[in-house]
Amino acid sequence: MASDIIRSDIGRRTGIALWRQIADAIRAGISSGLGDENGKLPPETELAEQFGVNRHTVRSAISALVSDGILRAEQGRGTFIIRPERLTYPISKRTRFSASLAEQGQKGEARIMSSEIMPASAEVAKALALETEAPVLQIRSVGIGGETPISRTTAWFDCHRFPQMADNLARFGSVTKAFAACGLDDYLRKSTMVEAYHATLDDIEILRLSPGSIVLVTLATNADLQGRPVQFSKTRFAADRVSLQIELDPFKQD
Amino acid sequence: MASDIIRSDIGRRTGIALWRQIADAIRAGISSGLGDENGKLPPETELAEQFGVNRHTVRSAISALVSDGILRAEQGRGTFIIRPERLTYPISKRTRFSASLAEQGQKGEARIMSSEIMPASAEVAKALALETEAPVLQIRSVGIGGETPISRTTAWFDCHRFPQMADNLARFGSVTKAFAACGLDDYLRKSTMVEAYHATLDDIEILRLSPGSIVLVTLATNADLQGRPVQFSKTRFAADRVSLQIELDPFKQD
DNA sequence: AGGCATTTGTCCGTATGTATG
DNA sequence: CCATACATACGGACAAATGCC
Numbered sequence A, B: 001m002a003s004d005i006i007r008s009d010i011g012r013r014t015g016i017a018l019w020r021q022i023a024d025a026i027r028a029g030i031s032s033g034l035g036d037e038n039g040k041l042p043p044e045t046e047l048a049e050q051f052g053v054n055r056h057t058v059r060s061a062i063s064a065l066v067s068d069g070i071l072r073a074e075q076g077r078g079t080f081i082i083r084p085e086r087l088t089y090p091i092s093k094r095t096r097f098s099a100s101l102a103e104q105g106q107k108g109e110a111r112i113m114s115s116e117i118m119p120a121s122a123e124v125a126k127a128l129a130l131e132t133e134a135p136v137l138q139i140r141s142v143g144i145g146g147e148t149p150i151s152r153t154t155a156w157f158d159c160h161r162f163p164q165m166a167d168n169l170a171r172f173g174s175v176t177k178a179f180a181a182c183g184l185d186d187y188l189r190k191s192t193m194v195e196a197y198h199a200t201l202d203d204i205e206i207l208r209l210s211p212g213s214i215v216l217v218t219l220a221t222n223a224d225l226q227g228r229p230v231q232f233s234k235t236r237f238a239a240d241r242v243s244l245q246i247e248l249d250p251f252k253q254d
Numbered sequence C: 001a002g003g004c005a006t007t008t009g010t011c012c013g014t015a016t017g018t019a020t021g
Numbered sequence D: 001c002c003a004t005a006c007a008t009a010c011g012g013a014c015a016a017a018t019g020c021c
Helices: A018-031 A044-051 A055-067 A097-103 A122-128 A165-172 A175-181 A201-206 B018-031 B044-051 B055-067 B097-103 B122-128 B165-172 B175-181 B201-206
Strands: A071-074 A078-081 A087-091 A108-119 A135-145 A148-158 A188-198 A214-223 A229-238 A242-246 B071-074 B078-081 B087-091 B108-119 B135-145 B148-158 B188-198 B214-223 B229-238 B242-246
Touching: A018 A044, A018 A055, A018 B188, A044 A055, A055 A071, A087 A148, A108 A165, A122 A135, A122 A148, A122 A214, A122 A229, A135 A165, A148 A201, A165 A175, A188 B018, A188 B214, A214 A242, A214 B188, A229 A242, B018 B044, B018 B055, B044 B055, B055 B071, B087 B148, B108 B165, B122 B135, B122 B148, B122 B214, B122 B229, B135 B165, B148 B201, B165 B175, B214 B242, B229 B242
Parallel strands: A087 A242, B087 B242
Antiparallel strands: A071 A078, A108 A135, A135 A148, A148 A229, A188 A214, A188 B242, A214 A229, A242 B188, B071 B078, B108 B135, B135 B148, B148 B229, B188 B214, B214 B229
């Protein structure tokens, strides 16, 4: 059979509506080659049979995906996939947001949403090797690739070491350039943690997700060439829009 | 306030039942310090108020988590967390499954479920730098930490280069030792991709998840010291049981 | 054009699950 | 435990758009 691609079965009384489970299955199926060469899905009746549910239930799933901009339904013709692929976002020693998107022909942009000086929480203080409550600059930004939001980041910087950081960031709109203007020419990714969660309401609003979507969360520390931490950040990626590519480079590019 | 830890808001008409969203929020909150020093949760009435729902709804969430073995409810005393923390799973040049669990005082074990020789798919062939359809050994295994399943992996090896791999794996139960017996003393992680999906029915069964849970998926290639790929693998982690720690080590441990 | 099969869109009623008070 | 309101899921029937003969 053509599309045995969706194998994930459907359960009842799980607290997750059937239409929701089906929507998620279709979403996942898209990245593994669901749909024919034109991105056309099997007809509703066939999907219903595959999932063992009523056609109405499949329709609920599809209409949710349509309003998410994932599918497009045309009466008499069929239902088609709109946005097929994921962006690959590299994590390496020299991870820089805008540069990595530019490589994929996307206009990358990190839009700064807020900027605030505050006392460091225990977590932030530890990551930046500061005293708790030491003043830090907190920046919230949203990463945009092409048209759609990809990620949202909260980043912290030591106010003491980089007093002009807020101004520089506002002026240049780029962490790399702002650091340079503060006298730090280079920095490297020191550590990264990756976790996955269900999207919060904030995620849903800011990243334009549908409820119950997944976010990939990275906790990252950047450090100067002496190994002293200069930036701590938490980034929440829309999981169905990215693959995180981890570049350990034990083998330099040849 | 003591536990403002659960901040994730709750939405209606999302296809995900309120009790389910609350259960997920509590699950997520556990790893970020929800509960007092004894792992005791706030009382149901307080939780209900925090989430803005009826106490009945919180009770549904709790009873689901109790039957999942995450919480324990004691009449008159309170509700307690059973399995508190996430395992941190390092990804570095020298990622080895059993070794990393052992460091955390867990009995690590990779239980081999199946072993099969098959023609390489396009994806596997590309990753291992082989011709498509070339014979490869496919191993399915489940990673266990302590008592609970953490991950499930499908790995592929070049049959031509490592003809004894199947036997060696069965004998030693460890990829590192099996490679050594095949004459490969050392290997390094060449590349890793990280993505996140909703759990499939297979995930739910094998990793003992509840439906709608999240899995972290890594696609990894290991290579010998000359950079030639020797192993390609896909691992699906129970997202609420692990943090992936990415070790780029630009700064060697001091 | 007409006729027909295919496929999505809309309406009805009914049973069960979820959430509140 | 009870009563009430709403969301979810099902089944069936028919309308509307498309494409092909």
